[in-house]
């Protein structure tokens with residue numbers, strides 16, 4: 001069996017929504033201290049809906065594939081739904097990732113959450129902090 005699914009290979013080789021967004025409403029940047037990969041997620045929000053989303057990832061193929069899939073999963077969705085996007089949902093949408101690459105999907109989840117938080121903060125929108133999961137990025141984690 002191939003290590004990576006066709007979907008992972010497709011999103012790695014033809015990533016969707018890559019690039020910078022100059023007029024983003026929210027920008028989230030996260031990194032994994034262990035592997036050194038960095039992911040930046042941009043969202044544009046109109047009437048509570050994510051109408052555009054882009055990402056820049058300096059990282060491994062799985063990080064690129066998971067960021068690409070994450071943008072597809074949150075595009076056109078309410079901001080609150082993006083906040084609920086789990087790394088497991090991203091992995092499932094990609095038809096799986098090898099166990100040693102699961103942490104790459106965590107980075108995608110965190111980048112989306114960081115972008116939403118930035119959007120809330122910039123617009124003075126109150127939110128329940130418990131909706132945000134604690135970041136996983138620490139030297140101690142198995143990342």
Ligand code: FES
Pocket residue numbers: 032035036037059060061062063101103104107
């Ligand atoms: Fe670091 Fe994939 S190896 S995010």
